[in-house]
Amino acid sequence: MKGSVLIFCSLLLPFSASAGLITMSNPDQSMMENGRTLCVYSNSIYTFTYITNSKHCPYTKTFDTNDSE
Template sequence: MMKSMLAISGLLFSQLAPAGQITMTDPQQEKMENGKTLCTYENSQYVFTYVTKGQCPYAKTFDTQDSE
């Protein structure tokens, strides 16, 4: 019984661990020479860049480990 309680507790706590992701909104857009768009999402802690063929998505989720 104690082992099953520990296993259930471990599963619950693992779901509460930070996922290491952040959703950013309202990027700065810059057209590049090759016709693609450079999207820059930033706040006081993170800066992320994303290149796309069209317009930048208003909201995008990033892994916090990938921050510049």
């Protein structure tokens, strides 16, 4: 029984380690010529851009790490 639990847990480990989501906050924002807002979320590892019709960027946003620039 212990062996099967150990095998089950070891099979779940790769899936949880590769979740690939990151939540970032406090973006740099700038207005584009077409009136939309460019939001740039970055840290020392990842940079993500998000374009919105709103005048303000969301303070926090969750991204898929596979989509990083």
